[in-house]
Amino acid sequence: TGLVTLDEGxxxxxxxxxxxxxxDGEQGILRYRGxxxxxxxxxxxxxxxxxxxxxxxxxxNAQIEDFRNSLRRHSLLHEDLRIFYDGxxxxxxxxxxxxxxxxxxxxxxxxLVSLTDPQVVDTTIHRLLAKLPTIAAYSHKKSVGxxxxxxxxxxxxxxxxxxxxxxxxxxxxxxxxxxxxxxxLLLIVHADHEQNCSTSTVRMVGSSDANLFAxxxxxxxxxxxxxxxxxxxxxxxxxxxxxxxxxxxxKYVDMAKDKSNNFRLMGxxxxxxxxxxxxxxxxxxxxxKLLAKRGIDDPMFDVAKQLADTALSDEYFIERKxxxxxxxxxxxxxxxxxxxxEMFTVMFAIGRLPGWIAHxxxxxxxxxxxxCRPRQIYTGPQERAVVPIEQR
Ligand code: CMC
Numbered sequence: 001t002g003l004v005t006l007d008e009g010x011x012x013x014x015x016x017x018x019x020x021x022x023x024d025g026e027q028g029i030l031r032y033r034g035x036x037x038x039x040x041x042x043x044x045x046x047x048x049x050x051x052x053x054x055x056x057x058x059x060x061n062a063q064i065e066d067f068r069n070s071l072r073r074h075s076l077l078h079e080d081l082r083i084f085y086d087g088x089x090x091x092x093x094x095x096x097x098x099x100x101x102x103x104x105x106x107x108x109x110x111x112l113v114s115l116t117d118p119q120v121v122d123t124t125i126h127r128l129l130a131k132l133p134t135i136a137a138y139s140h141k142k143s144v145g146x147x148x149x150x151x152x153x154x155x156x157x158x159x160x161x162x163x164x165x166x167x168x169x170x171x172x173x174x175x176x177x178x179x180x181x182x183x184x185l186l187l188i189v190h191a192d193h194e195q196n197c198s199t200s201t202v203r204m205v206g207s208s209d210a211n212l213f214a215x216x217x218x219x220x221x222x223x224x225x226x227x228x229x230x231x232x233x234x235x236x237x238x239x240x241x242x243x244x245x246x247x248x249x250x251k252y253v254d255m256a257k258d259k260s261n262n263f264r265l266m267g268x269x270x271x272x273x274x275x276x277x278x279x280x281x282x283x284x285x286x287x288x289k290l291l292a293k294r295g296i297d298d299p300m301f302d303v304a305k306q307l308a309d310t311a312l313s314d315e316y317f318i319e320r321k322x323x324x325x326x327x328x329x330x331x332x333x334x335x336x337x338x339x340x341x342e343m344f345t346v347m348f349a350i351g352r353l354p355g356w357i358a359h360x361x362x363x364x365x366x367x368x369x370x371x372c373r374p375r376q377i378y379t380g381p382q383e384r385a386v387v388p389i390e391q392r
Contacts, residue, residue, distance in 0.1 A: 190351025
């Protein structure tokens with residue numbers, strides 16, 4: 001074990017080289033393929049950013065049209081896959097459904113065993129990107145007991161998702177352009193974040209040459225935890241609790257500092273960002289814009305801002321360089337759109353999918369690709385003899 005260096009939680013271990021995302025945690029810089037996240041959020045929609053992450057360059061008009069058409073063509077779920085939903089309990093967590101159904105896609109589409117045929121690779125990627133919003137919206141419809149709404153090929157990616165989530169057969173549904181804009185922005189800022197827990201999981205699983213669906217299904221499970229993507233759901237639960245509790249933010253800041261309990265401020269702190277999280281800034285501004293435009297007065301947003309101000313002027317948070325992260329304000333936008341809290345982490349997964357795919361491809365195509373197999377430092381008992389059971 002002399003040669004093995006221990007780095008619990010991989011705080012300082014580079015697991016790969018990557019051309020996809022640049023992140024400077026000290027300066028709060030995040031760029032996809034060289035483009036600042038702020039610029040992409042202002043000028044592109046989510047599908048363009050997905051194209052950029054996966055193919056390495058921003059698309060031309062012709063390329064994006066082909067890509068959008070392909071995503072439309074593949075958005076329907078196989079009817080047999082739809083039947084899976086009958087077997088899930090109504091109160092199943094949508095992240096559990098998401099990972100199960102994505103894993104099950106590999107039973108329907110078994111052709112991606114090697115990367116030799118670029119057409120097969122593209123089709124598989126497009127299928128997954130196209131179907132994830134449908135899978136997600138169906139899990140919501142299942143939970144509320146409403147009929148599934150099939151995707152509509154005349155709509156954009158985000159419009160389609162909103163329609164599948166919220167329309168019901170008896171009422172006309174009008175897609176709100178403000179919600180479409182906010183959703184595009186949220187998905188863009190979630191689209192990649194280099195070697196985070198779920199992306200590293202996708203790479204790790206894929207490194208054994210497991211297929212794309214299996215690798216992404218594992219990534220969805222990794223994202224689910226409250227220290228990762230699950231933080232957005234946990235954060236809203238926390239903010240709701242503070243609102244119900246009369247809005248005493250100081251009490252919760254003090255509780256988060258107190259090491260005798262396990263309470264942390266959800267949506268606060270980051271392994272890499274030690275100055276500010278640029279994604280949180282973009283989302284906060286978008287929150288403000290959306291709520292003002294719609295005349296929504298959400299006490300949760302006020303509490304979130306007060307909580308952030310109180311924590312940011314507190315010695316404990318200053319010393320440890322803890323700032324609001326991507327999950328801190330996103331829930332306010334999701335709530336304004338009408339997305340229920342248990343779907344928040346699913347939204348994160350829809351946003352992160354292009355990043356996961358880009359990393360899976362990069363890893364599979366890397367000339368030096370090896371199966372991921374970390375080492376350990378053994379701390380168990382030394383050799384000992386088995387005592388027969390009657391003598392133990
Ligand atoms: N509230 C209170 N104290 C905190 C918090 C928090 N949210 N985050 C970190 N700390 C403290 C922690 O107790 C430790 O203190 P001490 O040095 O006294 O023991 C110190 O700050 C360093 O924390 P750490 O847990 O060693 O840092 P880490 O890099 O391992 O963890 C983190 C990063 C994001 C898991 C952590 O900050 C956290 O649990 N935050 C809350 C959950 C959250 O918002 N997660 C979303 C992350 S961003 C999106 C994503 O990745 O999905």
